[in-house]
Amino acid sequence: MRTRHLVLGLYADEAALEWARSVIRSAAASHRARVVRWEERGFPERDASVEDLYDHLAEQWSYEHPGQEPTGHRPVELRLGLACSLRQWRSLRKTVPRELCPEGSGPHICRVPWSLG
Numbered sequence: 001m002r003t004r005h006l007v008l009g010l011y012a013d014e015a016a017l018e019w020a021r022s023v024i025r026s027a028a029a030s031h032r033a034r035v036v037r038w039e040e041r042g043f044p045e046r047d048a049s050v051e052d053l054y055d056h057l058a059e060q061w062s063y064e065h066p067g068q069e070p071t072g073h074r075p076v077e078l079r080l081g082l083a084c085s086l087r088q089w090r091s092l093r094k095t096v097p098r099e100l101c102p103e104g105s106g107p108h109i110c111r112v113p114w115s116l117g
Contacts, residue, residue, distance in 0.1 A: 003036055004089040006080040007117035008096070009050075011057035013072035016112045017043060020078075023099045028082060031092045037081030042074060050077045057113040064109045 010020055028035050042050035051058075054075035061070055082089060093116065101110035 001034075001083045001085060003081045003083055004086070006078075006082060006089075006093065006096070008078045008080075009054040009057060009115035009117065010076045010078065011054065011061050011070075011073055011113040012043075012076055013070075013074075014043075016073075017076055020100060020112050020114075024078070024080070024096055027092060027095045027099055028080075031084065031088045031095065033082040033084035033088050033092055035080060036083050037079070039079040040076060041079070042076040046074060047077075051075050053077070054115060057115060060113045064113075 008024070010017065012020060025035065041047045051074070054077065057075055058070065058073070061073060082092065084092070097114065097116055100112060100114050103110070
């Protein structure tokens with residue numbers, strides 16, 4: 001099996017980031033993909049390049065939560081290396097967004113704004 005890569009941008013506080021980690025690990029396990037690398041940029045230390053890359057997620061959060069302060073929220077980039085087949089990886093790329101935002105394709109607010117790279 002080859003190592004395939006999954007890159008996610010999130011706008012999260014510590015609790016939401018922990019929830020997203022759990023969702024991603026569970027999705028990987030359910031697809032029998034082995035996580036061989038897990039890299040996080042932007043949390044707990046800020047990273048200007050991550051903030052620039054995912055600034056649209058902060059805007060999305062502000063739009064979806066008018067009047068609320070984004071206390072503790074910041075852009076985070078997760079870079080995963082997964083040992084899996086191409087079929088497993090493709091399925092996982094569909095599953096992770098669906099699990100992060102399970103409301104379907106209609107208008108709704110995601111618990112954690114995300115971007116899949």
